[in-house]
Amino acid sequence: MPSRIQVPEPERETIAIGLEGSANKLGVGIIRHFPRPNKNSHRPPAQILSNIRHTYITPPGEGFLPRDTAKHHRSYVVKLVQQALKQSGIPIDDIDCVCFTQGPGMGAPLQSVAIAARTISLMWDKPLVGVNHCVGHIEMGREITGATNPVVLYVSGGNTQVIAYSHQRYRIFGETLDIAVGNCLDRFARTLHIPNDPSPGYNIEQLARKGKHYVELPYTVKGMDVSMSGILAFIDGLANDIFGGKAKYADDGSEITREDLCFSLQETIFAMLVEITERAMAHVGSQQVLIVGGVGCNERLQEMMGIMARDRGGAVYATDERFCIDNGIMIAHAGLLAYETGYRTSLEDSVCTQRFRTDEVFLAWRND
Amino acid sequence: MLDAAHKKIRVFTNHFTYSYFSQFCFYSFQIAVFRITEMSVLPNKLTLAIPFQNYRHASLAYKALSPDPLLKPDQFYMEMSVISQDSALVDDKHEEDIGATKLVVEFAGASDRVLRVGVNGFFESLGVIVECFNAFDGGVLESVVDGKPVVFE
Numbered sequence: 272m273p274s275r276i277q278v279p280e281p282e283r284e285t286i287a288i289g290l291e292g293s294a295n296k297l298g299v300g301i302i303r304h305f306p307r308p309n310k311n312s313h314r315p316p317a318q319i320l321s322n323i324r325h326t327y328i329t330p331p332g333e334g335f336l337p338r339d340t341a342k343h344h345r346s347y348v349v350k351l352v353q354q355a356l357k358q359s360g361i362p363i364d365d366i367d368c369v370c371f372t373q374g375p376g377m378g379a380p381l382q383s384v385a386i387a388a389r390t391i392s393l394m395w396d397k398p399l400v401g402v403n404h405c406v407g408h409i410e411m412g413r414e415i416t417g418a419t420n421p422v423v424l425y426v427s428g429g430n431t432q433v434i435a436y437s438h439q440r441y442r443i444f445g446e447t448l449d450i451a452v453g454n455c456l457d458r459f460a461r462t463l464h465i466p467n468d469p470s471p472g473y474n475i476e477q478l479a480r481k482g483k484h485y486v487e488l489p490y491t492v493k494g495m496d497v498s499m500s501g502i503l504a505f506i507d508g509l510a511n512d513i514f515g516g517k518a519k520y521a522d523d524g525s526e527i528t529r530e531d532l533c534f535s536l537q538e539t540i541f542a543m544l545v546e547i548t549e550r551a552m553a554h555v556g557s558q559q560v561l562i563v564g565g566v567g568c569n570e571r572l573q574e575m576m577g578i579m580a581r582d583r584g585g586a587v588y589a590t591d592e593r594f595c596i597d598n599g600i601m602i603a604h605a606g607l608l609a610y611e612t613g614y615r616t617s618l619e620d621s622v623c624t625q626r627f628r629t630d631e632v633f634l635a636w637r638n639d
Numbered sequence: 640m641l642d643a644a645h646k647k648i649r650v651f652t653n654h655f656t657y658s659y660f661s662q663f664c665f666y667s668f669q670i671a672v673f674r675i676t677e678m679s680v681l682p683n684k685l686t687l688a689i690p691f692q693n694y695r696h697a698s699l700a701y702k703a704l705s706p707d708p709l710l711k712p713d714q715f716y717m718e719m720s721v722i723s724q725d726s727a728l729v730d731d732k733h734e735e736d737i738g739a740t741k742l743v744v745e746f747a748g749a750s751d752r753v754l755r756v757g758v759n760g761f762f763e764s765l766g767v768i769v770e771c772f773n774a775f776d777g778g779v780l781e782s783v784v785d786g787k788p789v790v791f792e
Contacts, residue, residue: 345763349770363775382707386764389703390771621706 281611282306285367286320288355288391289603292344292384293376293404294428295327295335299348299355300600301366304607317414320359322593322600323351331464334457341379348387355599363395370606373401373616374627376429381623389621400606401616404597405430405629408563409441410608411601416588418561420639422551424544424576425629427564427597428453428472431497432629433547435555439634444551445495452540453566455499459536462507463529470596475533476569482534484521490539495550497543506536541572545579558585568595608636681716681747683754688722689744689765694737696776697721700768701742704761715757716747 284305291298301320307313327343329335356363371388372381392399409423423434423441431447450458453472460471465478489505491498510532513519519527548560560580562573567589577587594601612635678684691697701721709717723740744761748754 342763345767348767349774353774383764383767386703386707386767387771389706390699390768391775393699393702394771394776618702618706622708 298599421559421561426566
């Protein structure tokens, strides 16, 4: 188990550097926290000193493989750290801790970035802080949007979870039973040979805007959970039929296009997400929804979630691509919150883990 | 095994190398037995001595590499040690003052292919570490090893 040291809340500014590389994005960010002016006040907003990212983009029709992604991260990580330091304009001495993503994610890319984090932590003699990727997303979303106690929908290429806070842990209310929402979208983009630049999900979103006809797809909500793989197999089959020369027709007689398929896929899976999120809100009694993760910057998802939240007298909180898509700043932020409560990751405990559940993390920094 | 020609100091105890085994084996005696078995059973062997400018860099590389466990120790096994040619005791000197230190790595694999893949993986990780040294700590590697220039990247 990681070591825990009891220290009082810092009365000075603290600065952390965060390294993220759990999937195909490599991110480095530097953040500054300010102390609370007095015991009863809130902490002033964090200051983002730098937040840079380099994405490993594969050709259309191809996904990113762990080995190649790790190679990408190894080639860029040191350059990104240098650039982040330069952009922030702060000397290395001012940094309090080095934070890195410990999981969940792809093993080889995580390990490549962890090696760099360990090395700079040892060289600069700064403590190492291992961060749970999901907790990073949630904490950054809360920091940016100011949502106090939201139900969190965490949707990305590797994760789909509905989360609510209770007793110093982020509890998972519902999740995907097979593949993540983003994975479903990415793989459909591969079937359609849509470019992966800037991201497959973004390109699907653009196509979906031009879709006019809804094609009925399986709707697979299982209690609080969802299942995506059947939908993907179904729509892949449809797409292969259409592009194989077997045209499909909508009710008004017009041919179903790939734009219609993208539109139908988004509408179906986002409706499922809205349903389980609404149920979690009813359970928890919360009026706020916070959407985090790469799929969270999809404007259609934000719009659909907004309609539901307004009906319940609440609001939806979302961030833009700088903070939604994997980034280093969220790792620095969540790591610094843990650091301020005395959390350190010893060298022996700095091994990355592909499976690291959101509810495994004890949130010493939250006492509500 | 290690080249006995130099006067060496085994700087680290086995603590770092075997931290992941220590969860399973409480007695160093058992650890030693396990290690000897793995090293001697696997037929394909390779020993590398990687030179660093000083003790600090060699030991940093050692520390950064050591936490990651070997995924299949019965297929591929690796053991690192930091060896300084400086005759003075390490404890008496500042880390940066101890010059010319080697990171000695002994590899053993079940087949030559496994050995090759494992050694390549090791070099990939070491590349990141050396790049960190170059970027944030000035020059690191001796440019020449055994009369031949060493080029990283």
